[in-house]
Amino acid sequence: MPTIYQVAERAGVSLSTVSRVLNGKASVNKVLKERVDKAVKELNYRPNSVARSLANSRTDSIGVLVPELNAPFFGDLMQAVESTLRAADKHVIISVGQNCVETEKDAVEFLISRNCDALIMHAEALSDEYLLELNQSKLPVALVNRQVEGLPEACTSLDNEKGGYLATRHLLELGHKDIAYISGPKDKSDASLRLQGHKRALSEAGLPVDPQLIFNGDYSEEDGKVGLLELMARDIPFTALVCANDWMASGALSCARDLGMSLPQDLSIVGFDDVVFAHHVFPRLTTVSNPIAEMAEMSAKYILNKVYGQANEVQHYFEPSLVVRESTVKHEG
Amino acid sequence: MPTIYQVAERAGVSLSTVSRVLNGKASVNKVLKERVDKAVKELNYRPNSVARSLANSRTDSIGVLVPELNAPFFGDLMQAVESTLRAADKHVIISVGQNCVETEKDAVEFLISRNCDALIMHAEALSDEYLLELNQSKLPVALVNRQVEGLPEACTSLDNEKGGYLATRHLLELGHKDIAYISGPKDKSDASLRLQGHKRALSEAGLPVDPQLIFNGDYSEEDGKVGLLELMARDIPFTALVCANDWMASGALSCARDLGMSLPQDLSIVGFDDVVFAHHVFPRLTTVSNPIAEMAEMSAKYILNKVYGQANEVQHYFEPSLVVRESTVKHEG
DNA sequence: AAACGACTAGAAAGCGCTTTCTAAATATTA
DNA sequence: TAATATTTAGAAAGCGCTTTCTAGTCGTTT
Numbered sequence: 001m002p003t004i005y006q007v008a009e010r011a012g013v014s015l016s017t018v019s020r021v022l023n024g025k026a027s028v029n030k031v032l033k034e035r036v037d038k039a040v041k042e043l044n045y046r047p048n049s050v051a052r053s054l055a056n057s058r059t060d061s062i063g064v065l066v067p068e069l070n071a072p073f074f075g076d077l078m079q080a081v082e083s084t085l086r087a088a089d090k091h092v093i094i095s096v097g098q099n100c101v102e103t104e105k106d107a108v109e110f111l112i113s114r115n116c117d118a119l120i121m122h123a124e125a126l127s128d129e130y131l132l133e134l135n136q137s138k139l140p141v142a143l144v145n146r147q148v149e150g151l152p153e154a155c156t157s158l159d160n161e162k163g164g165y166l167a168t169r170h171l172l173e174l175g176h177k178d179i180a181y182i183s184g185p186k187d188k189s190d191a192s193l194r195l196q197g198h199k200r201a202l203s204e205a206g207l208p209v210d211p212q213l214i215f216n217g218d219y220s221e222e223d224g225k226v227g228l229l230e231l232m233a234r235d236i237p238f239t240a241l242v243c244a245n246d247w248m249a250s251g252a253l254s255c256a257r258d259l260g261m262s263l264p265q266d267l268s269i270v271g272f273d274d275v276v277f278a279h280h281v282f283p284r285l286t287t288v289s290n291p292i293a294e295m296a297e298m299s300a301k302y303i304l305n306k307v308y309g310q311a312n313e314v315q316h317y318f319e320p321s322l323v324v325r326e327s328t329v330k331h332e333g
Numbered sequence: 334m335p336t337i338y339q340v341a342e343r344a345g346v347s348l349s350t351v352s353r354v355l356n357g358k359a360s361v362n363k364v365l366k367e368r369v370d371k372a373v374k375e376l377n378y379r380p381n382s383v384a385r386s387l388a389n390s391r392t393d394s395i396g397v398l399v400p401e402l403n404a405p406f407f408g409d410l411m412q413a414v415e416s417t418l419r420a421a422d423k424h425v426i427i428s429v430g431q432n433c434v435e436t437e438k439d440a441v442e443f444l445i446s447r448n449c450d451a452l453i454m455h456a457e458a459l460s461d462e463y464l465l466e467l468n469q470s471k472l473p474v475a476l477v478n479r480q481v482e483g484l485p486e487a488c489t490s491l492d493n494e495k496g497g498y499l500a501t502r503h504l505l506e507l508g509h510k511d512i513a514y515i516s517g518p519k520d521k522s523d524a525s526l527r528l529q530g531h532k533r534a535l536s537e538a539g540l541p542v543d544p545q546l547i548f549n550g551d552y553s554e555e556d557g558k559v560g561l562l563e564l565m566a567r568d569i570p571f572t573a574l575v576c577a578n579d580w581m582a583s584g585a586l587s588c589a590r591d592l593g594m595s596l597p598q599d600l601s602i603v604g605f606d607d608v609v610f611a612h613h614v615f616p617r618l619t620t621v622s623n624p625i626a627e628m629a630e631m632s633a634k635y636i637l638n639k640v641y642g643q644a645n646e647v648q649h650y651f652e653p654s655l656v657v658r659e660s661t662v663k664h665e666g
Numbered sequence: 667a668a669a670c671g672a673c674t675a676g677a678a679a680g681c682g683c684t685t686t687c688t689a690a691a692t693a694t695t696a
Numbered sequence: 697t698a699a700t701a702t703t704t705a706g707a708a709a710g711c712g713c714t715t716t717c718t719a720g721t722c723g724t725t726t
Contacts, residue, residue, distance in 0.1 A: 003712055014676045019714060029674070050386045050448050051712030054681050059383060061426070061447075069412040070626075072609070075403035078411075082402060082429055091447050093394070093424050096415055114394075114424055115383050250613055257615070276405070280583055282590070282615030293403075336682055347706045352684060362704070384682030387711050670725080677718080686709080694701070 002043040011039040022047060053115070061091045062303060063111030065121035067099040072276035073292060074122065077144060080293040081120055084300035088308065090117075101125040112138055118303045120144060120296075124188070140306050142299040145292060147189070154302065156295040156316055160190045163288040163320035164197025167242045167270040170286070170322055172205045175331040176240040176268060180213045182227035182252065184244040191219070194244050194272060212236050217248050224251025239267065239331050246271035246278050246287055253281055253327065268328040284325035291318050335376040344372035355380060386448070394424045395636060396444030398454035400432040405609040406625055407455065410477060413626040414453055417633035421641065423450075434458040445471060451636045453477060453629075457521070473639050475632040478625060480522070487635065489628040489649055493523045496621040496653035497530025500575045500603040503619070503655055505538050508664035509573040509601060513546040515560035515585065517577040524552070527577050527605060545569050550581050557584025572600065572664050579604035579611050579620055586614055586660065601661040617658035624651050 004022075008015040013032050020026045021036045028036075039045070053059045064081055066074045078094070085092050095111055097104035104125050111119055118140040123131065128148045135141040135151060143155045171179050181198050184191030199209050212234050217223030224243055228251075231238070243249035249271030256267055263269070264283050271278060271287035278285040294315075301312035337355075341348040346365050353359045354369045361369075372378070386392045397414055399407045411427070418425050428444055430437035437458050444452055451473040456464065461481045468474040468484060476488045504512050514531050517524030532542050545567050550556030557576055561584075564571070576582035582604030589600055596602070597616050604611060604620035611618040627648075634645035 005712075015713085016676060016678095016715080017674090020675090023714080027674075032675085046446050048387075048448065048712050049446060050383060050390075050392060051681090052714075053383045054381075054387050054683085055712080055714040057681070069415060070405065070408035070609070072403065072405060072408070075405070075408045078427070079402040079429070082427055086428065086443065091426050091428075091443070094411070094415055094427055095419065095424075096412070110419065110424070113379050113382060115381065254613075254615075254617075276403070277610035277613045280587075280610045280614045282587075284587075338682080348683085349685080349706060349708095350704090353705090356684080360704075365705085381682050384711090385684075387713085388682080388684040390711070668726095670723105672721105672723080674721080675719090677716105679714105679716080681712105681714085684709105684711085686707105688705105688707080690703100690705080692701105692703070694699100696697100696699085 001048070002045045004045070004047065007036065007039045007043055007045050010043060011035040059115045059117055060089065061093050061114070061116050062300075063093050063095060063108075063114065063116035063119045065095050065097050065104065065107050065111065065119065065123060067097050067122065067124050069094070069096055073273060073290075075276075076293045077122060077296040080296035081300045084297050084304075088304050088310070090304075090308070097121075097123065097125065099124050105130075108134065118142065118307045120299050120303060122146070140303065142302050142306075144296050144299045145190070145290075152316065156298045156302075156318065158190070158290055158295065158318045158320055160193035160320070161197040161200070163272060163290070164194035164242070164244075165201045166197070166320060166322045167194075167272065167288050168198045168201035169204075170324070171240040171242065171268060171270060171328065172201060172207075174240075174268065174328060177207060177331075178213070178236075178238040179240045179242060180215070180231045180238040182215045182217045182224060182231070182241065182243045182248050184217060184219045184248075186216060191244055198242055210236065213238055217244070219245050219247060221247045221251035224248030224253075225255040226251075228252040228255050240269070240328070241267060242270045242272075244272055246273045246275045246285060249285055249287065249327075250277065250281050253283075253285070264327050264329040268331070270328055274323050278323075279325060281327075283327045286325045286328040287323050288320045289323050290320060294318060334381070335378045337378075337380065340369065340372045340376055340378050343376065344368040392448045392450055393422065394426050394447070394449050395633075396426050396428060396441075396447065396449035396452045396454075398428050398430050398437065398440050398444065398452065398456060400430050400455065400457050402427070402429055406606060406623075408609075409626045410455060410629040413629035414633050417630050417637075421637050421643070423637075423641070430454075430456065430458065432457050438463075441467065451475065451640045453632050453636060455479070473636065475635050475639075477629050477632045478523070478623075485649065489631045489635075489651065491523070491623055491628065491651045491653055493526035493653070494530040494533070496605060496623070497527035497575070497577075498534045499530070499653060499655045500527075500605065500621050501531045501534035502537075503657070504573040504575065504601060504603060504661065505534060505540075507573075507601065507661060510540060510664075511546070511569075511571040512573045512575060513548070513564045513571040515548045515550045515557060515564070515574065515576045515581050517550060517552045517581075519549060524577055531575055543569065546571055550577070552578050552580060554580045554584040557581030557586075558588040559584075561585040561588050573602070573661070574600060575603045575605075577605055579606045579608045579618060582618055582620070582660075583610070583614050586616075586618070597660050597662040601664070603661060607656050611656075612658060614660075616660045619658045619661040620656050621653045622656050623653060627651060 008018045095107040120142045122144045147157045183195045215227035274287045274289040304310040341351045428440040453475045455477045480490045516528045548560040607620045607622040637643040
């Protein structure tokens, strides 16, 4: 591997000059510049990014933290982040947090020790305080799909309340009156906001909110099944079901089918997130789309602005929208 | 951020000594070692990985190249690679190749310019020659799910022929005799091997191979649909269908349903790969499992051995196995 | 034509480590 | 006890860049 020194030698200039033409910051005599360019080509020279990083204390690398990698939702996120960042010649270092405080902290430490210039995270377990402190003391942070008090510009988030509202209103418009709800963990703000939207839709329609029709799940497929079973066991009839994410919807869906119900006639189901497999389930799932890829892209652009002086426009709030497929149907009665 | 120099000062030793206790390579007086450890703790010192890399020309980073990030299959791969590598305190830099020669080469160049110590790739478009040369001249390479002539130890691969064989034999055992096949792109070795296995199963059963019952797809969901339509248009009856991957199987599945067929009675379908959504489709897909996570883990371990002197046992060849679900059923007749 | 200012190029320091080389201190042997 | 071998610690060079500082060149002004 040739070094900048060899380029300088071959071009007959000092290495400062080579550095200057490489970085294009200061002005360099045209003739010299051409000599340098020629030498660079001939030697097939590539600057050593490690040395460069050491000299200007910048690694051009961004740490990305996600709870897991093998889920469609985070795949979409990663894809968006990677392509946005690579277009700017930055590289992404990934780290998974497993949805657990300790592991997430570990992952952050790991990323910090790797001298990342910034962090983009979909952090589920870390507290607002921790994130705030991190952003202040160590390095810039962008939060995807989350709102942190005190860090408005660093966050991208979805109007989850509206999403929950849309799901339930859709069912109301189809004539359903008895609508059950399987929620996500209530300590997660997105889960509680979605539920809140559900309740608002009910209230607006002049319908009561029956806590017996609400089950608290944990966002897992299994809890979709458990939730449906439990709700049915309570013996309060319902003709439609809203699930706070697609995984639970899928669990409920197949459980219902296993129970011999015919879908969507016997039960209309709405999911949330519109992940890849939402249109693979049968009946194809009506759901609320979560523009995770766009949010991720915005987070990346925010970092590009903040750390590398770019000037992209960034959007912080995103609107969910209803995706009507075949798992919901008009309620006759 | 404290530097090694400040640690040395506080501990009253030279920085060489600090470096020695940090790396634990040379022996250091117990008393001094304790003083250093104490200083490290008090200053909350963390070695600067960039400086370290510059000094020993090693970045402890491994580039990972995949065709895309937002597909379950590659999510599994990434997950396995990340966890294996992080356990060894290495970090992974990701890059996507989009299944295109130019983009993949670009990605490799990008990774090289980032001074990765090695590359782990699921390269689809790059030629064997390119990979060979890369491995020889630039940096060690591990290929996931691929066999490259001349690089046996660097590859992990699946017995695709056996996979295709298993799929078809399963259908034969269920009494099917007229079995259609939707293949992947024939220029991809996995696709042609799977097809080969299918043919072997047919031959072993004394059945002819009818080219009219074979459609060449491109592994996309859309081509599952197109393939089924085309096969049916050929007017040669078949009671079962093997698809060379789950995406096409899913496409065929929903197409068949849209056509009003009742599944699996009217048509048994087998997929390949056993991706996340295989059990989300309806009827749940019978498929051939592809242990991509294990292969990925092995590739990571191979690199750990080769580049960092570890001594993990690594397996290079993997056997597929049949996962029987509900999309296949006995053929009465 | 002399004096000044504006550019441009090179020298050298420094980024924070690792590692070789040297010297001192200790242990070993005759 | 003297001479040698063995540890162990520190000094210093070097990894490949960026950037400040200095000096030199050229052009402008009066």
